[in-house]
Amino acid sequence: MTDLAVETRGLTKRFGHQLAVDSLDLAAPRGSVFALLGPNGSGKTTTIRMLLGLAAATGGTARVLDHEVPGGLGAALPQVGALIEGPAFYPFLTGADNLARLDAADPRGRARTRSHRVAEALERVGLTKAAGKKVRAYSLGMKQRLGLANALLLPRExxxxxEPTNGLDPQGTREVRSLIRSLADGGTTVLVSSHLLAEVEQVSTHAAVMHQGRLKAQGTLAELRAAGTAQVLLRTPDPEAAAAELVRFGLVVTGRQQAADGSTDLTATLPEDAPAPEYLVAELVAAGVGVRGFEVRRPSMEELFVALTGEGFDVAR
Amino acid sequence: MPGDRAAGGTTIALLASELRVLLRRGRTWAMFGALAAIPVLLALVVFFSASPPGPGEGPPLLDKVTQNGMFVSVTALVVTTPLFLPLTISVVSGDAIAGEAGLGTLRYLLVAPAGRLRLLVVKYAGAAVFAVLAPAVVLLVGWAIGSALFGVGEATLLSGDVIGPGGALARSALVALHVAISMLGLSAIGLFASTLTTVGVGAMAATAVLAVVAQVLGQLDQLAWLHPWLFTHHWLGMMDLLREPISFSGLTDNLVLQAGYLAFFGALAYGRFTTKDVLS
Known part of the structure; x- marks a missing residue:
């Protein structure tokens, strides 16, 4: 048994001329909450479809819970609960009957315990009261909850x-986050995809960022945060002297802006081998530069995400 | 593709679930209702018409109806076999995979994992059960309305022999069995069509059109060499069951032909469904 729950090597999917997923190397450790991030159309869902055997890979290999995909999926899938590209149910059946139907398709879904497990899963997502209602009458958020309940019918590895929070209100989003946290505390590995970093940043331990089918970054959240270069923000009435002093210590001045009090805000990148900030400030003061403000900033995950995937409303392609 | 493994008990459970879904569906009962209306209409029209139909008038065997209520079933089965019944079969079999794909439930069944081969087998079994239930509805409703309006008495067969009520009951049940068997090939065609698309209505329409086309081809004498190979060839062969001595050769020939269609289109459906990407 390796310590990876999901591992792909060079995983590729081509639709016609378009590379939906391009040589993807994912590594999601067991026990992690692994966020697969990327804008709409970046290949997240296609990746998930390949991992679950719904679509065949054009190239590369994948392993899920130490089973080859797709050959070993018959053994792996009973240990996997999934919500794929939104919930889907029979509108003419009740919520509880829909879960019973999907449970009957699961080789591990024992008929004797079925109604009990269905009731438990519904309770867990707060749908007990709607259990007997036809899904036709469910709101999108309720269907999303029912989809989560389906993934929870049996204990899963x-x-x-x-996109588990699609269609959910802020309250529902919080509930999903706490659900993910409690599942992870129980030892379940959770691979969660989202186009909204903020939705998963608080719960995930690891993340991978995809853009146009490619992996842009991957690692623990701390690693990803450290990957961004730090910046120095200096507010001073003596910009020329200050810039000369910063350059002397290997910093690169990238911005210069007039501030309200007549001084200037300088922005400079801080290389890893640059002197400590307190030393820089002391040197600036010693050189007669007036320091009205000094700050070292690392980019937020959000900024990192935008830097990796671009900004704006356009879907990736 | 993944998940294909034998699992005796759970396959039965999946089939039971499949049948529950089929029978909880309003559409299924609407089709049963429409099928049940045929013998009722037939019986009422004959009952209220001023003069009983003479030999050879109207649909086959209509003239026998007044002698024995059991014949309402037989006449209704003969009337529904060319178009009405195949339409309902096309709806169920054409929707088998495509309908699940259209709803999106197919991806959840497959990651459960139902197993692609297992799901295909269960889907066909479900369609086959419907192919038995549909003529059974016509048969039972025909019995009920026929015995209520015309009573149960002796019946004259096509060969001129006279049989008792028990014999008539058995013969009409045999006719229903023949009709059910006749629909097995069409169900396999529908299942294959169903693996080709995510639009259930498309697969249903294609299947129904094929049923009509096959019957049209069966009418063309120029294509006589083709006729024994058409899945519709024995569809109206139930008349052999209404003669004395009874001939089962039509029934068995039909069974062999339908099994051939099942093997061929079942293999096509397997080849298609086990290799295709499920993207809906």
Missing amino acids: LLVLD
Whole structure:
């Protein structure tokens, strides 16, 4: 048994001329909450479809819970709960009957315990009262909850949740986050995809960022945060002297802006081998530069995410 | 593709679930209702018409109806076999995979994992059960309305022999069995069509059109060499069951032909469904 719940090597999917997923090397450790991030159309769902055997890879290999994909999926999938590209149910059946139907398709879904497990899963997502209602009458948020309940019918080693907070109100989003946290505390590996970093940043331990089918970054959240270069913000009435002093210590001045009090805000990148900030400030003062403000900033995950994937409303392609 | 493994008990459970879904569906009962209306209409029209139909008038065997209520079933089965019944079969079999794909439930069944081969087998079994239930509805409703309006008495067969009520009951049940068997090939065609698309209505329409086309081809004498190979060839062969001595050769020939269609289109459906990407 390796310590990876999901591992892909060079995983590729081509639709016609378009590379939906391009040589993807994912590594999601067991026990992690692994966020698969990327804008709409970046290949997250296609990746998930390949991992679950719904679509065949054009190239590369994948392993899920130490089973080859797709050959070993018959053994792996019973240990996997999934929500893929939104919930889907029979509108003419009740919520509880829909869960019973999908449970009957699961080789591990024992008929004797079925109604009990269905009731438990519904309770867990707060749908007990709607259990007897036809899904036709469910709101999008209720269907999303029912989809989560389906993933929770049996204890799983791995949960794959594709955009689990779609259609949920802020309250529902918080509930999903706490659900993910409690599942992870129980030892379940959770692979959660999202186009909204803020939705998963608080719960995930690891993340991968995809853009146009490619992996842009991957690692623990701390590693990803450290990957961004730090910046120095200096407010001074003597910009020329200050800039000369910063350059002397290997910093690169990238911005210069007039501030309200007649001084200037200088922005400079801080290389890893640059002197400590307190030393820089002391040197600036010693050189007669007036220091009205000094700050070292690392980019937020959000800024990092935008830097990796670009900004704006356009879907990736 | 993944998940294909034998699992005796759970396959039965999946089939039971499949049948529950089929029978909880309003559409299924609407089709049963429409099928049940045929023998009722037939019986009422004959009952209220001023003069009983003479030999050879109207649909086959209509003239026998007044002698024995059991014949309402037989006449209704003969009337529904060319178009009405195949339409309902097309709806169920054409929707088998495509309908799940259209709803999106197919991806959840597959990651459960139902197993692609297992799901295909269960889907066909479900369609086959419907192919038995549909003529059974016509048969039972025909029995009920026929015995209520015309009573149960002796019946004259096509060969001129006279049989008792028990014999008539058995013969009409045999006719229903023949009709059910006749629909097995069409169900396999529908299942294959269903693996080609995510639009259930498209697969249903294609299947129904094929049923009509096959019957049209069966009418063309120029294509006589083709006729024994058409899945519709024995569809109206139930008349052999209404003669004395009874001939089962039509029934068995039909069974062999339908099994051939099942093997061929079942293999096509397997080849298609086990290799295709499920993207809906």
